[in-house]
Amino acid sequence: MDITVFVQNFLNGLSIGTVYAIFALGYTIVFSILGIINFSHGAIFTLGAYFTYFLIGGLNNGSGILANAGLPFGLPFVLAILVGSLMAGFCGVLIERLAFKPLRTRGADPLLALVSSLGVALVIVNLVQYLIGAEILSFPSNVFGEFVNQNPSINFNFVDPSRPIPIRTVQIIIFAVSLVILVLLAYLINRTKFGKALRAVAENPITASLLGVSVDRYIFLTFLLSGFLGGLAGTLVGTSFSISGPYFGVTYGLKGLAVIVLGGLGDIPGAVLGGLVIGLAEAFVPGDFSAYKEAVAFALLFIILLVRPQGLLGRRLIQKV
Amino acid sequence: MPMLEIAGLSVNYGGIQALVDFNLHINEGEVVTLIGSNGAGKTTTLRAISRVIRTKSGTIQFNGKDITRSEASSVVSAGIAQSPEGRQVLARQSVYDNLEMGAYIRNDRKGILEDIELQFNRFPRLRERKAQMAGTLSGGEQQMLAIARALMSRPKLLLLDEPSLGLAPLIVREIFGIIAQLHAQGVTILLVEQNAKIALQHADRAYVLEAGRVVLEGDAKELANNERVKQAYLG
Ligand SMILES: Nc1ncnc2c1ncn2[C@@H]1O[C@H](COP(=O)(O)OP(=O)(O)OP(=O)(O)O)[C@@H](O)[C@H]1O
């Protein structure tokens, strides 16, 4: 492979891989606290993208009952993405209160939580279809400011500019944003009192409450954070490509599952590594086979699980007698 | 007025009655021990006080305040800390972070650092291992950490659940040395033990629990000479 193509694929893979990572971390933190997989996380991804789209003043060109509707104002993109992701976070909290908490307080099997979150995902998809419609919504090309509009790509061959390695500016921006979020998250979880308490709740909720940690509050915050990460990832992917309709988050939802299983269920560095591995693997799919790109994550998952059933960084499950 | 007063407490697990019409009180500065064999309901009592299980009936008053329906976290804030059965250290956090987590309800950074230092002086082995993951400590070290962690919230009442469990006699003596020290410093303690001998030696008063009911109570020294106690628990 030509070195310039290699570098280009590598950088693009890195960019989408970090987005997968922050999305997958949303699954991971919920899993590590409650031991459940929140199947509505893909729908949260979709919601985040829609929220941001409307918050910047985008109009609904879909055919749902809100056809041609839009907000009477438009927020600057940076603000919109924060507010939109936060709204997605509160949707996550709502889902926890409606779909998970009632089951948990009755001591139901975790498998039921999985089913109820799948139900929530279907409701959200159908609601979006009903209200907005199934059409593609595209973010304006200048959401990141005129700079991006005028420079749709940047040449990354700093050594020999005559052999260009063009990377779309939006890829660079989503990489930068995701990276900042990953660093903040690592700091939050490893260094702050919040993170230590969160890990205590994940390890043993009863012990955590004996130390004075309000477990209920941390579950609330976990879903808020998880939803925020999901909504942010959805927005970033939406600006990079477009919002493909109510089912936008479904493939990403499944891919995110592949990422966390690949990295090791419940393992935070594992989710980041898994995201990067899958992002990079996809970026190196040759053009002729691009139709199979979506299958790469699962093929990779299959192969790696054959060798390491606990995932790349996962702890081997101790057999309980 | 006693510091802790439990009246008519009953706890069920499904159909099993773990505590039946249970009464207990602790005065400030006392070390009170609750002894009894496996399954008597000792851990259940501590869980009920710390509000991590539901109680069926009865009341728990702490310093005159009814905490029977309080959140577990506000019981800690009210001044009750527990070193639970099986130690339950945070295995994937360092010794130091475990101590910090013990001070979760506090915000006085300086005081917390001083108290960590105090625990390290009390348990020098923890200082040597402060960066080590708590899960890799020995059983005795984990027990020391669990007690130190509970002390980090500066509790008015310390609940200890079987600190001697599974430890070598030498370590047990070390741990009870610390309990005696805490007693001398005026810390109020509710000590749950299966090792009745050492518990009665270190306590002011004692309760004997059988199948969820208090069958004997009184001065610890007197109970240690009680024929029934001698036969059943000191044999
Ligand atoms: N989570 C639970 N579910 C059902 N039954 C329980 C539960 N926890 C305790 N029990 C039952 O309640 C009774 C009292 O248990 P508890 O743990 O309080 O005993 P204990 O005195 O602490 O015993 P040990 O000395 O063995 O620790 C026992 O019969 C026990 O089987």
Ligand SMILES: [Mg+2]
């Ligand atoms: Mg017990």
